[in-house]
Amino acid sequence: MKNVYMDYSATTPVKKEVLDAMLPYFSEHFGNPSSLYSIAQESKEALEKARGQVASLIGAKANEVFFTAGGSEADNWALEGVADALKDKGNHIITTKIEHHAILHTAEYLEKHGIDVTYLDVDAEGRVNPVDVEKAITDKTVLISIMMVNNEVGTIEPIKEIAEIAHNHGILLHTDAVQALGNVPIDVDNMGIDLMSMSGHKIYGPKGVGALYIRKGTKISNFIHGGAQEMKKRAGTENLAGIVGFGKAAELAKENLESHINRVSELRDYFISEVTSKIPDTIVNGSMEHRHPGNANISFEYIEGESMLILLDMNGISVSTGSACSSKSLTPSHVLSAMGIPVERIHGTLRFTIGDPTTKEDIDYVIEKLVEIVQKLRELSPVSREKGWE
Amino acid sequence: MAMYNSTVMEHFTNPRNVGEIENPDGVGVYGSPVCGDMMQIMIKVEDEKIVDAKFKTFGCGSAIASSSMATEMIIGKTIDEALAITNKQIVDELGGLPPVKIHCSVLADHAIKSAIYDYAQKNGKEYAGLEGFDPNADEEDHHDIEEEE
Numbered sequence: 001m002k003n004v005y006m007d008y009s010a011t012t013p014v015k016k017e018v019l020d021a022m023l024p025y026f027s028e029h030f031g032n033p034s035s036l037y038s039i040a041q042e043s044k045e046a047l048e049k050a051r052g053q054v055a056s057l058i059g060a061k062a063n064e065v066f067f068t069a070g071g072s073e074a075d076n077w078a079l080e081g082v083a084d085a086l087k088d089k090g091n092h093i094i095t096t097k098i099e100h101h102a103i104l105h106t107a108e109y110l111e112k113h114g115i116d117v118t119y120l121d122v123d124a125e126g127r128v129n130p131v132d133v134e135k136a137i138t139d140k141t142v143l144i145s146i147m148m149v150n151n152e153v154g155t156i157e158p159i160k161e162i163a164e165i166a167h168n169h170g171i172l173l174h175t176d177a178v179q180a181l182g183n184v185p186i187d188v189d190n191m192g193i194d195l196m197s198m199s200g201h202k203i204y205g206p207k208g209v210g211a212l213y214i215r216k217g218t219k220i221s222n223f224i225h226g227g228a229q230e231m232k233k234r235a236g237t238e239n240l241a242g243i244v245g246f247g248k249a250a251e252l253a254k255e256n257l258e259s260h261i262n263r264v265s266e267l268r269d270y271f272i273s274e275v276t277s278k279i280p281d282t283i284v285n286g287s288m289e290h291r292h293p294g295n296a297n298i299s300f301e302y303i304e305g306e307s308m309l310i311l312l313d314m315n316g317i318s319v320s321t322g323s324a325c326s327s328k329s330l331t332p333s334h335v336l337s338a339m340g341i342p343v344e345r346i347h348g349t350l351r352f353t354i355g356d357p358t359t360k361e362d363i364d365y366v367i368e369k370l371v372e373i374v375q376k377l378r379e380l381s382p383v384s385r386e387k388g389w390e
Numbered sequence: 391m392a393m394y395n396s397t398v399m400e401h402f403t404n405p406r407n408v409g410e411i412e413n414p415d416g417v418g419v420y421g422s423p424v425c426g427d428m429m430q431i432m433i434k435v436e437d438e439k440i441v442d443a444k445f446k447t448f449g450c451g452s453a454i455a456s457s458s459m460a461t462e463m464i465i466g467k468t469i470d471e472a473l474a475i476t477n478k479q480i481v482d483e484l485g486g487l488p489p490v491k492i493h494c495s496v497l498a499d500h501a502i503k504s505a506i507y508d509y510a511q512k513n514g515k516e517y518a519g520l521e522g523f524d525p526n527a528d529e530e531d532h533h534d535i536e537e538e539e
Contacts, residue, residue: 302423302448303448304426304427304448304449304450304453306450306451307402307449307450307451307453307454310394310402310451311403314403323426323450332426342424343423343424343426344422344423344424347423347426379408380405380408380446380447380454381446381447381448382419382428382429382430382446382447382448383423383428383448389423
């Protein structure tokens with residue numbers, strides 16, 4: 001059976017060049033970068049090389065990149081670290097309703113500890129209105145945290161405009177760029193970003209490694225306490241092989257950024273146009289203008305997402321769904337809900353994400369199977385265009 | 391999909407008794423697309439016996455499998471026998487459902503009873519098995535019925 005992976009926003013395979021770069025750092029160059037003897041120096045140099053590679057991808061200085069155990073840790077650190085460091089200045093954070101749970105659940109945790117949080121609405125395309133950001137600012141606001149690219153619908157947020165507003169009010173701007181990294185051009189100076197979360201495994205690097213960009217001079221408390229690693233800001237013996245892999249993946253992402261965006265978005269546009277023309281009653285969610293190059297988030301009316309997902313899986317196709325039935329909590333996607341999409345339509349929503357290994361043959365195979373599966377499930381469904389939803 | 395056993399997968403991928411009956415003797419609709427599951431079951435009754443049943447379901451794999459199994463279980467049964475079927479029996483016949491999916495069997499059980507209720511209403515009949523049954527009860531009220539560990 002053919003296997004087609006179309007969930008590159010969930011994770012990506014480690015590229016061969018990345019794996020090759022990592023392998024020597026497990027058994028051969030295993031020295032602890034904090035040690036003083038020569039074999040440890042090799043580890044230290046590899047660590048700093050990787051820091052430079054990640055910094056280069058985002059237009060930062062190497063000493064502004066702090067490695068973490070992933071995007072979630074970076075998000076937790078940014079919110080908790082700033083809330084703590086600036087507690088004498090204020091206790092208000094502004095974020096949005098469509099953030100990743102690493103932000104939302106950290107914000108909820110902070111609310112239990114005396115921090116006020118404003119969760120901004122988004123428009124029907126999932127975009128935050130900078131005017132709403134400005135209106136939400138109070139004299140207690142210490143941080144604005146808004147994701148650069150949404151993970152479900154791929155909407156790109158107006159970070160540069162929001163950063164300008166933040167700085168006009170003397171407020172720090174954090175952005176969760178886990179989905180954006182390697183998929184949209186990022187320049188922290190040009191965009192006015194003070195803090196930014198990144199992850200290795202979304203850009204063909206390994207899992208379990210990420211980074212927080214912290215602009216020089218930004219006040220932030222430590223999150224992981226212990227040794228003096230990461231310029232005394234993040235304790236713990238470095239995940240050296242992982243960091244080397246993340247660095248290599250960042251280097252490749254920078255080299256390939258333009259061709260990656262062009263190729264992936266072309267395949268994505270083809271996929272969307274074929275699906276919407278071959279399958280009636282399909283709706284593309286999100287913005288077509290401000291969109292992650294590989295993202296196609298599509299609602300199929302009158303059927304449910306988990307049943308589609310399973311039938312696709314039986315045909316070797318991997319996708320994800322916004323349906324409640326697939327989640328352990330049985331709650332529908334908070335992102336699609338915030339965009340005002342009716343719940344019955346959310347249940348029938350799939351997210352397809354295209355990546356570097358995806359081919360046109362893959363896309364054609366998925367379209368062929370999707371047409372069959374949607375038809376089969378619609379024949380089973382008591383709701384239809386003729387009957388309506390009731 | 392590792393989350394479902396082979397019986398559930400078989401009923402999901404090759405569901406039995408899909409469709410609608412012309413001039414059905416009873417129709418039961420339960421759930422709503424807003425909740426993520428909606429089932430319609432139609433029955434044909436002759437001499438107090440369910441001679442045919444058909445379903446249409448909007449929902450996840452276990453909702454479709456539960457509907458398919460439920461219709462299999464009631465065809466050939468008397469009304470009283472069909473009313474005695476519990477959601478637990480539907481789960482058992484399916485060889486088990488994941489804990490978060492038990493409510494799908496509750497929906498199927500409720501849809502069957504709704505179809506029989508409709509038949510009883512139309513024909514002025516009363517059944518002990520329908521005592522206290524409210525076809526319009528909120529789906530939420532049934533979420534905790536006979537859940538498995």
